Amino acid sequence: MRKSIRRTVLLTAATSLLAVSCATGDGGGAALTGPLPTEVPPGVALTIAANTARVALTASGEIGKLPFTVSSWPAVGAGPDVIQAFRGGSVDLATNAGIPPIHAHATGFDAKIVAVKVRTKPLLKLATAPGTDIHSLADLRGKKIAFSPGQAQGIVVLRTLRAAGIRADEVELVDLTTPKFLTAQQAREIDVAPLTEPSLTKYLDKYGSEGATAVDTPAVDPLSVLWAPTAVLRDPGKTAAIVEFVKFWARGEVWAWEHPDEWIDAYYVEDQSVSVEDGRRILTTTEQPYFPASWDEAIAWEQETIDLVTGAGYFGDPFPAEALFDRRFEKIAFDAVPAAYRTKGA
Structure with a gap:
């Protein structure tokens, strides 16, 4: 961080x-x-x-x-x-x-x-990498999270952590722009990436059978x-x-x-x-x-x-x-x- x-x-x-x-x-x-x-x-x-x-x-x-x-x-x-x-x-x-x-x-x-x-409603969800044990916002603590400070996804991450009562130094924020999110997730370089549709659907269609899932966030952009x-x-x-x-x-x-x-x-x-x-x-x-x-x-x-x-x-x-x-x-x-x-x- x-x-x-x-x-x-x-x-x-x-x-x-x-x-x-x-x-x-x-x-x-x-x-x-x-x-x-x-x-x-x-x-x-x-x-x-x-x-x-x-x-x-x-x-x-x-x-x-x-x-x-x-x-x-x-x-x-x-x-x-x-x-x-x-x-x-x-x-x-x-x-x-x-x-x-x-x-x-x-x-x-x-x-x-x-x-x-x-x-007024959240637009993004937190897509998890296969093999991670993340089922709720509390599970984000200690995880590697894709983070782009200059994009909406970055703000959603910060707001999500704040809502979950997790400090930024309790996670690892990995600086990436959104075009690199999926590549990093597929390579298991990150545990979580905030995704919008239809990218989320494409990701889950490909990796859902391996355990990838999506966690809701209350953060609204x-x-x-x-x-x-x-x-x-x-x-x-x-x-x-x-x-x-x-x-x-x-x-x-x-x-x-x-x-x-x-x-x-x-x-x-x-x-x-x-x-x-x-x-x-x-x-x-x-x-x-x-x-x-x-x-x-x-x-x-x-x-x-x-x-x-x-x-x-x-x-x-x-x-x-x-x-x-x-x-x-x-x-x-x-x-x-x-x-x-x-x-x-x-």
Whole structure:
């Protein structure tokens, strides 16, 4: 654990120094002000890392109605990979949980959240390696747990340990990004990995017969966000396109919820290669999407998360969560969906 913290702090310090010397490439971090543009000029293109949105818009037929060009849909999902793609200018807009924007800010990269979807139920479960004797949260003590501090999975681990009354120094947190979770688990290098669906189903289908299982956690990761580099948001044409994509993204979430059979076929079966039966079972565990009118509660949750990860020794000092949000976009998703999918808070 101590080595892990030292590595993260050193990386944070090095990246922050680089960020200071480069001024993050976004014009010095000045506030984004003024009204949002209302028309997308001709020739605008975005590179968007949002696979579920791509699938939903394709299956619903809405993708052809986008008033701009999507130059590509990169298969980039893990928060650290998205941040790297943002830094390299290869992605303009991405969807993630709430922690990657915190990670980006803490390492000196300026990006803003432009849309928020909320949930109230746990999204992840703790998948155990074959041969481990883990049946409850209390059994986590002394185990090797996959841990990515810059992703939702890392926050779920910290919240789970806190809920179970287990100190971080009573487990071994193994620094891994989510694409490496399954490989490490299959190699028996870790005992537990927090997984979402359909990765969990794929893992249990393969290793359940050998004793692998999943343990529920009470930890909720309540936010799904769209976010973009501040440098991109300084481009009026791209900002106008992002405004429109937020609407399509929100409506795509609604379409997926209201068309479960089509969604199972398009996403779970065709895109994720799980069976129709597994797709139906997974869908029963999901939650109707909601889009808040106010981001106050989302900001409060991000602040609590900032305090949690910095208090655990990651990402340097606390900072105001408000800095992560471009509140000009606050009601775009909310206004784009029917009343049944709107909520006053998070």
